[in-house]
Amino acid sequence: MDLAALADFNLVAAQGGFGKASRYSGRPKATLSRRVMDLEDSLGVRLFERGTRSLRLTEAGRALYERTHPLVAEILEAGDLVATGLSPPRGRLRISAPVLFSHTLIGKLAAGFARAYHDVVLEINAEDRNVELVEENYDVAIRVNPRPNEMLVGRCFARDExxxxxxxxxxxxxxxxxxxxxxxxxxxxxxxxxxxxxxxxxxxxxxxxxxxxxxxxxxxxxxxxxxxxxxxxxxxxxxxxxxxxxxxxxxxxxxVPDRPIELWVLHSSRRLSSSKVNAFVDYLSNAFPERKLFAAE
Incomplete structure (x- = not known):
């Protein structure tokens, strides 16, 4: 299977059409169409039902997209990381944080991070639910007393009482x-x-x-x-x-000693951690050198 053709198929499926995929990627619509047709020929199945004004995935196309989309995204991300090497952190960093932490502390922390990393744009969503990082396209989640999860890695950056x-x-x-x-x-x-x-x-x-x-x-x-x-x-x-x-x-x-509070900054173990993620994890950890969320009285 041609990985480049598979990536183009995922792009068209994600955007919902060749025209939208062309505008999103800046690549010719004809090129994307030809690459998807080559993939269909190599697999021997039709991946899209093409109408005069509509395009939709076939059953086989949907199965292929659901199974390969996360993998293709990780491969492309790995390539970007290798290509950028040790370049400074840049791009958008999507963060999910608890409501209380967001309302009391995240604004000051985010401002400090923004001053240190001018090329990173922080997008912070205050929510108490446990988001799915990969599926919902989050880079980082801040959680209180998280349960062990083999799909996530990170560190405890602060404790409370x-x-x-x-x-x-x-x-x-x-x-x-x-x-x-x-x-x-x-x-x-x-x-x-x-x-x-x-x-x-x-x-x-x-x-x-x-x-x-x-x-x-x-x-x-x-x-x-x-x-x-x-x-x-x-x-x-x-x-x-x-x-x-x-x-x-x-x-x-x-x-109350039997109800400890730990705050963790987590990211997906299924993805190579980017420079912007590493920078944010380090910044958050360094912001609490004594690992205490409260100031000593």
């Missing part, structure tokens, strides 16, 4: 070690804070049974509801370290 936080008017429960205390709680819809909350306060081991009063979709409204006196919540220290937070309105009861 989860705290039991209450309104300033609510004191820490009094009692004996082993007691379980019911408390009104503001919880996450994701269930990250489900179950008992265990923490240490002044040498005492304390267990809380959170009684749900409010359920929120993200941590910022959890924080705001706790500040407003709705109940107790689990909040990362970094979210309480922001200048906009009235710390006098909060009572930090103690850290």
């Amino acid at each position: 989860m705290l039991v936080v209450a309104p300033a008017s609510m004191p820490v429960p009094e009692g004996q070690d082993g007691d379980v205390f019911d408390v009104p709680a503001v919880v996450l819809a994701s269930g990250f804070d489900s179950g008992h909350w265990n923490f240490t306060h002044e040498g005492r081991q304390i267990t809380l049974n959170p009684r749900e009063r409010l359920r929120m979709s993200s941590l910022i409204p959890v924080r705001d509801a706790v500040l407003a006196g709705a109940g107790v919540g689990l909040l990362p220290r970094s979210l309480l370290s922001l200048p906009c937070v009235d710390k006098a309105a909060l009572n930090i009861w103690g850290p």
Whole structure:
């Protein structure tokens, strides 16, 4: 099978027509048509149904496209990497980042990266879902406590600490070690804070049974509801370290050691990492030299 003809077939299939593929690539429409016909002849099957004003994949064409498109993309990317060698990072870098991280930290980090790498354009999407990097054409994903995935590689660039936080008017429960205390709680819809909350306060081991009063979709409204006196919540220290937070309105009861928070920057193990991806991973890691998401107090 001619790899160049296969690449042209994938280009036409992805663009939905020879004219669009020609405009996208800057190559003659006749050349693309001839290369696809040569591929059809070599395989002995028709890959496109050609109408006067339409073009669509045959069943065989769709099967070939679905099986070969990711592979062809990786081969072309590998060729680009070899051709560019050690050239400076350039091009568009698509990043998926959690909503909270995006709203509190990514803007400053992105500005610093842009100053350091003028030829890279960052496209950052704030979303809490786990995107499919290859299928959705992302270069990098930032994730919190990611599960092991053989299709992804990367590094942990920062850690955070989860705290039991209450309104300033609510004191820490009094009692004996082993007691379980019911408390009104503001919880996450994701269930990250489900179950008992265990923490240490002044040498005492304390267990809380959170009684749900409010359920929120993200941590910022959890924080705001706790500040407003709705109940107790689990909040990362970094979210309480922001200048906009009235710390006098909060009572930090103690850290929760069994709910660690790790932030990872990940990219696909199925692709050769480009210079722009490597530059971003290194920049993000260097931005947190102590691997802490919050400043030391």
